[in-house]
Amino acid sequence: MTWLLRLYPRDWRRRYGAEIEEVVASHPKSLQLFIDLLGGAVDAHLKPQAFARRLDGQTADRRGGTDMVNRLRGCGGVAAKTTTRDGLVAGSVTIGSALVVAAIMMIGDSELTETIGLTMFPGVLAVGTQWMYLRGHSKLAKIALIVGMFVVLFVIGLLAGLAVSD
Amino acid sequence: MLILISLADGPKHGYAMIEDIRKVAGVRLGPGTLYGAISRLESRGLIEALAPENRRNPYRLTGAGERSLRERLRVLAAVARTGQERLANA
Numbered sequence: 001m002t003w004l005l006r007l008y009p010r011d012w013r014r015r016y017g018a019e020i021e022e023v024v025a026s027h028p029k030s031l032q033l034f035i036d037l038l039g040g041a042v043d044a045h046l047k048p049q050a051f052a053r054r055l056d057g058q059t060a061d062r063r064g065g066t067d068m069v070n071r072l073r074g075c076g077g078v079a080a081k082t083t084t085r086d087g088l089v090a091g092s093v094t095i096g097s098a099l100v101v102a103a104i105m106m107i108g109d110s111e112l113t114e115t116i117g118l119t120m121f122p123g124v125l126a127v128g129t130q131w132m133y134l135r136g137h138s139k140l141a142k143i144a145l146i147v148g149m150f151v152v153l154f155v156i157g158l159l160a161g162l163a164v165s166d
Numbered sequence: 167m168l169i170l171i172s173l174a175d176g177p178k179h180g181y182a183m184i185e186d187i188r189k190v191a192g193v194r195l196g197p198g199t200l201y202g203a204i205s206r207l208e209s210r211g212l213i214e215a216l217a218p219e220n221r222r223n224p225y226r227l228t229g230a231g232e233r234s235l236r237e238r239l240r241v242l243a244a245v246a247r248t249g250q251e252r253l254a255n256a
Contacts, residue, residue: 040198
């Protein structure tokens with residue numbers, strides 16, 4: 001089942017790959033192990049800043065040593081080390097994407113495009129997050145989260161639009 | 167915290183930690199869960215890797231890790247004591 005380790009980020013594999021391979025080899029193969037490794041891969045992609053370096057060169061004690069503080073820092077985008085420029089880019093991209101969706105709604109001029117356009121607006125907010133909250137995450141994680149959100153919203157919009165058209 | 171407790175009596179590599187935690191807490195951690203936690207503890211400076219032995223990397227508690235564990239256990243003990251007292255008075 002060590003093939004599942006290929007799903008982990010390259011840097012992560014370089015650091016822990018040999019060790020975890022050894023542990024996986026001595027672990028009984030089971031569905032539980034499969035799910036555990038899969039979950040670990042998602043976790044490693046979503047928290048790339050967590051391994052092999054300390055944030056801001058601070059020790060755990062100087063940061064207060066509490067998980068809650070770290071989580072709040074992460075929620076505020078602080079852990080991702082975003083700059084004012086990142087904020088401006090994220091804002092511009094969000095506004096630009098919103099205008100594109102609005103234009104599609106106006107050009108389409110039907111109940112179907114209007115409904116899809118309205119449901120796509122939350123997705124527009126996600127586009128800008130790659131310069132803010134998703135900064136530092138792998139390309140795979142960014143694509144999965146942003147494209148995934150658009151797909152889900154598109155399907156909801158399509159179903160709602162078809163219901164309205166009927 | 168289970169990993170910190172496991173390393174409290176000396177350095178251990180991944181498989182030894184899994185076995186120790188299973189004996190101490192009755193929980194069998196999967197390799198994905200274990201190494202996710204190890205990476206976080208290492209990045210927070212609570213544990214550190216020692217020189218590799220074959221393909222295994224032993225880990226040990228750092229000074230910050232030991233202080234963090236003591237603090238967590240102190241809080242946990244206080245919570246347990248309060249719970250016991252309230253149950254006794256119920």
